[in-house]
Amino acid sequence: MGRLIVIEGLDGAGKQTLADGLSAELRSRGLSVGEAAFPRYGVDVHADLIAEALRGQHGDLADSVHGMAVLYALDRRHSLDWLRSGIAEHDILLLDRYVASNAAYGAARSWEKADGGFVEWVRQLEVDRFGMPRPDLQILLRVPTAVAAERAERRESANGDGGGDRFESDSSLQERCDRVYLELAESSWWSPWRVIDDATAVDPAGLADRILD
Numbered sequence: 001m002g003r004l005i006v007i008e009g010l011d012g013a014g015k016q017t018l019a020d021g022l023s024a025e026l027r028s029r030g031l032s033v034g035e036a037a038f039p040r041y042g043v044d045v046h047a048d049l050i051a052e053a054l055r056g057q058h059g060d061l062a063d064s065v066h067g068m069a070v071l072y073a074l075d076r077r078h079s080l081d082w083l084r085s086g087i088a089e090h091d092i093l094l095l096d097r098y099v100a101s102n103a104a105y106g107a108a109r110s111w112e113k114a115d116g117g118f119v120e121w122v123r124q125l126e127v128d129r130f131g132m133p134r135p136d137l138q139i140l141l142r143v144p145t146a147v148a149a150e151r152a153e154r155r156e157s158a159n160g161d162g163g164g165d166r167f168e169s170d171s172s173l174q175e176r177c178d179r180v181y182l183e184l185a186e187s188s189w190w191s192p193w194r195v196i197d198d199a200t201a202v203d204p205a206g207l208a209d210r211i212l213d
């Protein structure tokens, strides 16, 4: 039975970059590592509906915090068999975003904190009802929101994308989301957390040591 490790943080925090570094480090130590990122755009119909809604399709869907969160949750629910076998088959299954993304972004959009109704609603839906596997560790990768926004924008222009989705372009939302993430981590929401405050100083080898402890 392998370990489920989740990387969380704002868009542009460097989650994918850290996932790449960490998986390379773990593989170099002879471990088998599975990787996935949520939302699973191009893989799951719910994720595709999310992307379309964020681009202005499907009427007022993107305005509904709960409606969007249900789509994110269903994308994960449909990955359940794959997740379970991934955890069984690998030493480490590394996820870029998971249930806590729904909790943090939805609470931030609702102007709530981590101890508010939205986070509890996510827990009841995804943990109690859908039975999503509990992570062994959630890593919160924090960078100043301005740095995250600048990186996300640079990445999108490099990809020829049009300047961020509706969530990414709202800097006050990013600030609130960062705060909810920190509260989730400090309250050990659903699992132990590790907070990395200076993403530029992340050392994949040191992090791998701690994961394997």
Ligand SMILES: Nc1ncnc2c1ncn2[C@@H]1O[C@H](COP(=O)(O)OP(=O)(O)O)[C@@H](O)[C@H]1O
Binding pocket: 009, 010, 011, 012, 013, 014, 015, 016, 017, 018, 151, 152, 154, 155, 199, 200, 201
């Ligand atoms: N530690 C870092 N220092 C400088 N740039 C970084 C760092 N980590 C990531 N980046 C750059 O920032 C951008 C966003 O990183 P990415 O890993 O895609 O973030 P996320 O997955 O959190 O949205 C990419 O262009 C990446 O090369």
Ligand SMILES: Cc1cn([C@H]2C[C@H](O)[C@@H](COP(=O)(O)OP(=O)(O)O)O2)c(=O)[nH]c1=O
Binding pocket: 011, 038, 039, 069, 072, 073, 097, 098, 099, 101, 102, 103, 105, 106, 165, 167, 168
């Ligand atoms: C996975 C997930 C993401 N989100 C949000 C966070 C991001 O702002 C947005 C898109 O995720 P993101 O990882 O940023 O994808 P991309 O940069 O490729 O568009 O969705 C949720 O609100 N709930 C979730 O469960």
